[in-house]
Amino acid sequence: MARKLLLTHIDVPGIHTFEVYRQKGGYRAVEKALKTLTPEEVVEEVKKSGLRGRGGAGFPTGMKWSFLAKPEGVPRYLVCNADESEPGTFKDRYLMTHIPHALIEGMIVSSYALGANTSYIYVRGEMMPQIRILERAIAEAKNAGLLGKNILGTGYDLEVYVQPGGGAYICGEETALLESLEGKRGNPRIKPPFPAVSGLYNCPTVVNNVESIAATVPIINDGGEEYAKIGIERSTGTKLISAGGNLNKPGVYEIELGLPVEEFIYSDAYCGGIANGKRLKAVVAGGSSVPILPANLILKTLKGEPRLMTYESLADGGFQSGTMLGSGGFIAYDEDQCIVRNTWNFTRFYHHESCGQCSPCREGTGWMEKVLHKIEHGHGSFSDIDLLVDVAKKIEGNTICPLGDAAAWPVASAIRHFRDEFEWHVTNGQEAQARNYGLAHYADPLEPVI
């Protein structure tokens, strides 16, 4: 049985309440950290755990914390990124809905480690029910003396506030989130300075994903070394995977990093295979921004090794034949799904969500959307396919924030792996309106494309 660290008590009735959460051992990590560890020791445990940012970038959390500037007399802030907006990802909503105290406990431990006395949880505005749930959880924790002044008599003060967003994907980017939290448009800032030096209100700030913050609870309870024993190499611990698309059992699963992708898709302990008895065509493994892979390449690397759910294994083969773990937004496509239509859909999303600051992204996403719309609706030409590759290349790396890359990669990878299907839309424009391309030859292993 796979170990669970975050969702251990997910099935316990009433686990969303303070009382039940506490009965099940909740807030032990706060007691341990505040009463027996210095802030530096908490940071050290998180470093030892090997925890990597669970929002998508995978940057080591302990290292991020150690970059925080600590000038005298200047407040420091912890901001939780709960703007979960990456298509395919819904794990943070799940965690906040069912075990809100896991996040609050993690906020206290993490804020203590960083020396923050005021922290914010920036939740996307559409998650109003979750905002209410968190506000209630904060009130409960405060009532129990775990928040506010002189927590547990240790002299440590902390207030945690919930901030709603306004509906903008870009606010998941940490500097856009900080702008938004300051009451402005969500335009990403030019870095440097990084938030660790000048973040919220120009003060040193750490921005961490919901799952990363919640993961500090088991790390403090069991020790960083214990946490690091789970997983493979630099992919330590457990990860919440949001499974969606054409699966028998879509939902949120906590996996030990290192689980084979094949087992995750087909085992009854996880997704239970492809819905309606169909065959798997493709997978987007880490949220809409990461490269899409055809079935054969998501199950095995180009070297023929089983693909594992780790940062390294999913990236094996680079952009030629690999992808990324990203946020863990796992989208499965069955044989009847149209890759061109899906790529058009994603590109429309990025065009809609571009903040408009950088012209390669603002203009490029719009052009890609138009060209893809043309191809999808049977009016494309072969040169359009090359044009898409060209535009994607010119967006990538040429923008302030990663939204440009996030918009370029799905297009580039879809054409790299499914070029036949794009060409078929060009040559069979009429037919493409009536039926989908289907699985075609992607059911069988591809010849190496290197």
Next chain:
Amino acid sequence: MLSVKQNEPLEFTEEMLGKFAEIVTRYPEGRQKSALLPILHEVQANYGWLSVPAMDRVAAYLQLEAIEVYEVATFYTMYFLQPQGKYALEVCRTGPCCLVGAERIMKHIEERLGVKEGEVTSDGLFSWRGVECLAACGYGPVLQIGPEYTFYENLTEAGVDKLIDELKEKASANGQSPIANG
């Protein structure tokens, strides 16, 4: 629900002002601009949308220039700059939901309500639009209805019909007139 005319100045209720005051305490001294997004949500929850007079009033309350409020209200997709139906149905139209039928659901809503995306039904009860990923990809197709942002998951055509009927009944039981169009 309160109503507002496009160009008439308005005053917020004591209750709203009390809520605003509480929100402002969450931020350091002089950083009251941080309260803008939460306060705009409160205003929209009370009036159904953000009119220019309402935004101007928020600007005055937070000691901001009006443009600072407009530029925020126009950036974020949740804020309505036009009156909506009493029930504004927002259907996720992004990739994962489309794999499981979101486009079909939007077509059905359009036919059932008899209005195009962004339009309000003649009785003022409903409007609808497609929105981008709502982070519920495992339970698609999904739609949400503000101001509570109640979620409706795993939608089917029959489920949508039932929801619309229930909302109609709820509206007539409450005896409330639909929100006024500015």
